[in-house]
Amino acid sequence: MSPIPADRPLGVALIGYAFMGRAHSQAWRTVGAAFDVPDIARRVIVGRDEEAVAAAAHRLDWADHATDWREVVTREDIDIVDICAPGFLHAEIAIAALDAGKHVLCEKPLANDTAEAESMVAAAEAATARGQVAALGFTYRRVPALALAQQLVEGGRLGTIRQAKASYLQDWLVDEDAGMSWRLRKETAGSGALGDIGSHAIDQIQHLTGQRATSVRGRLSTLVPRRPGPEGMEDVTVDDAAWATLELDGGAVASVEVSRMAAGAKNRLSIELFGSRGALRFDLESPNELWFLDATVPVAEQGFTRILVTEPEHPYLEAWWPQGHVLGWENAFSNQARDLLVAIRDGADGAGAGFSPDFADGLALQRVLDAIIASDAADGATVVL
Numbered sequence: 405m406s407p408i409p410a411d412r413p414l415g416v417a418l419i420g421y422a423f424m425g426r427a428h429s430q431a432w433r434t435v436g437a438a439f440d441v442p443d444i445a446r447r448v449i450v451g452r453d454e455e456a457v458a459a460a461a462h463r464l465d466w467a468d469h470a471t472d473w474r475e476v477v478t479r480e481d482i483d484i485v486d487i488c489a490p491g492f493l494h495a496e497i498a499i500a501a502l503d504a505g506k507h508v509l510c511e512k513p514l515a516n517d518t519a520e521a522e523s524m525v526a527a528a529e530a531a532t533a534r535g536q537v538a539a540l541g542f543t544y545r546r547v548p549a550l551a552l553a554q555q556l557v558e559g560g561r562l563g564t565i566r567q568a569k570a571s572y573l574q575d576w577l578v579d580e581d582a583g584m585s586w587r588l589r590k591e592t593a594g595s596g597a598l599g600d601i602g603s604h605a606i607d608q609i610q611h612l613t614g615q616r617a618t619s620v621r622g623r624l625s626t627l628v629p630r631r632p633g634p635e636g637m638e639d640v641t642v643d644d645a646a647w648a649t650l651e652l653d654g655g656a657v658a659s660v661e662v663s664r665m666a667a668g669a670k671n672r673l674s675i676e677l678f679g680s681r682g683a684l685r686f687d688l689e690s691p692n693e694l695w696f697l698d699a700t701v702p703v704a705e706q707g708f709t710r711i712l713v714t715e716p717e718h719p720y721l722e723a724w725w726p727q728g729h730v731l732g733w734e735n736a737f738s739n740q741a742r743d744l745l746v747a748i749r750d751g752a753d754g755a756g757a758g759f760s761p762d763f764a765d766g767l768a769l770q771r772v773l774d775a776i777i778a779s780d781a782a783d784g785a786t787v788v789l
Contacts, residue, residue, distance in 0.1 A: 408752045413443035414745070415481045419473050419497055420488030421451045421460035424511055428486055429464040431737035438723040438738055441745040444484070450476055477501040484744070487511060491599070492592045495520040498763075502531040502538060509744055511541045513603040514766025516594030518774050521767040528763035537747050539759040540766045542607045544673065546739035548731065549694040551719035552711070553677070553684050554612050556696065563681030563699075565613045568658035570605035570676075572597075573669035577628065577644060584633035588640045596642030598624060599773055601673075602662040606650070606772055607761070608675050612684075615654035616768065619788045622648035622776030627665050648776045671733075683708075692730040 408414070416432055418425055432446050449466040450473045451457030461469035470476050477485050477500050485501035487494055487510040495515050501508050508531075515521040528538035544550055556562065574597075576582070586592040587600060595602075610616055624643035631640055645663035652658060666672075673688035683697040685708070695708040714730060716722045720739045724731060747759040775787040 408442055408749060409483065412481070413445040414483040414748070415445050415447040415479075416484045416486060417447060417473075417476045417479070417482045418449045418466065418486045418488060419476075419493075421449050421457055421464065422488075424488035425449065425451075425460065426464060427734060427737050428488055428741075429466070430734050431741040432486075433465060434738045435741040435745065439742040439745075441742055442749050444745070445481075447481055448476055448479075473497055474500065477506060478504045483507060484509065484748075490586050490592050491516045491594050495524050498524050498538070499527040502527045502536060505531075505534070505536065507537045507539075507744070507748055509539045509541055509740075510763075510766075512607070512766070513594070513599050513773065514540055514763060514770055516599075518767070518770050521763075521770040525763045525767045532758070535751055537744065537751060537759050538763045539744050539747070540761045540763060541740060542604065542611075542761050543736045543740050544604055544608060544688070545611060545761070546720065546736040546743065547688070547691055548719045548721055548739075549686055549692060549711075549713040550608065550612070550675075552694055552713055553675075553686060555719070556684065557612055557614070557677065557679075561682055561696070561698070562677060562679030562684065565615070565654065565656045565677055565679045567678040568609045568613055568652075568656055568676065569674075570609050570658065571661040571672070571674045572601040572605045573662070573666035573672045573674075574601065574664045575667050575669050577664040578667050580628050581632060584631045584638050584640070588631065588642055590641040593642055595773065595777065596624075596626070596640075596644060596646075597662045597664045598643055598646040598776060601664070602646050602648075602660060602776075603769060603773060604673060605660050605662055605675075606648075607765075607769055608673070609650065609658045609660070610652075610769070611761075612675065612677060613652060613654065613656055613658075615652035615656055617650040617658075617772045617775075617789055618653050619651045619786050620648055620772060620775045620779055621784055621786050622646065622779040623784050624777065624780040646776065646780075648779075650772070688733075691733060 448468040457469045627644040648660040650658040677684045685695045694711045779787045
């Protein structure tokens with residue numbers, strides 16, 4: 405296949421139109437206005453409900469809608485398949501799209517279990533050899549403050565990372581009468597808070613430190629075991645909250661805590677890194693701020709400095725607004741779309757290094773998630789990866 409069509413824009417198909425579908429639609433609408441990237445056309449949005457997906461196509465400004473993703477991924481006018489469907493559908497859709505010669509962006513986590521993730525990686529490796537891009541959507545890597553944090557760590561400003569702490573807390577399930585959804589059923593979600601938001605926390609720990617987990621200890625808890633469903637009360641078959649300790653291959657130790665039952669926490673991804681030369685902290689509820697401590701200055705002068713990450717020198721900010729004009733949660737999705745389009749363009753030019761994270765990164769993270777589940781089943785015993 406030709407990664408960049410010579411006679412038309414890159415055609416995008418979006419699979420899914422709910423929460424993530426809306427966020428990705430916003431990104432595809434704005435990426436070309438913000439960044440110098442190849443032209444794209446929002447060709448089709450896909451969902452199972454004809455009436456609902458038709459309404460979504462109109463509201464979200466897609467040229468067409470469809471209910472059969474299998475037909476869509478083989479269309480000749482589609483070059484990029486963006487998968488925002490529930491996790492149990494990721495493997496089948498992604499493999500079919502890659503086999504059809506398409507570039508793929510798949511929302512996290514990559515799959516519901518390691519076996520599915522392995523099959524996706526095999527398809528991605530074959531596709532990459534053909535010049536396709538298989539990208540994994542850990543969007544928070546594209547939050548400018550977190551991208552700056554990674555640059556500071558990579559530049560040695562924290563020295564040797566010794567400890568890391570990540571928590572991701574939400575409260576949308578505090579109400580015991582909140583109803584069942586696909587996210588609360590193991591057969592569709594794979595896991596609960598662990599896979600949904602814990603995957604973000606663990607990805608940030610590994611990405612920011614540059615270290616991979618070698619062993620884990622974990623505990624899971626379903627705090628409300630039954631919830632109202634469409635036909636009466638149902639068992640919740642996934643976790644509401646999870647805790648884990650990770651030993652990393654660079655010598656650091658990391659702690660992880662995630663919950664969808666933390667009253668007052670709306671979308672609180674908090675990250676702290678502690679090194680031999682300094683420390684960092686970040687909170688997604690204040691997404692434009694990064695706090696940095698330089699431990700190399702005299703102790704009497706030490707203290708955390710607030711960096712307002714809105715300068716044009718900061719990651720991605722050259723495309724957005726003047727200094728001090730803050731960005732929102734949705735801008736990270738536009739930044740992600742930018743990086744995907746650049747990877748496709750540079751791959752076509754023979755100059756690109758691909759997109760990170762890729763499906764192999766997703767498989768590695770899935771193994772960490774599965775190890776935490778196995779540790780919980782073994783009463784918190786250490787599981788070696």
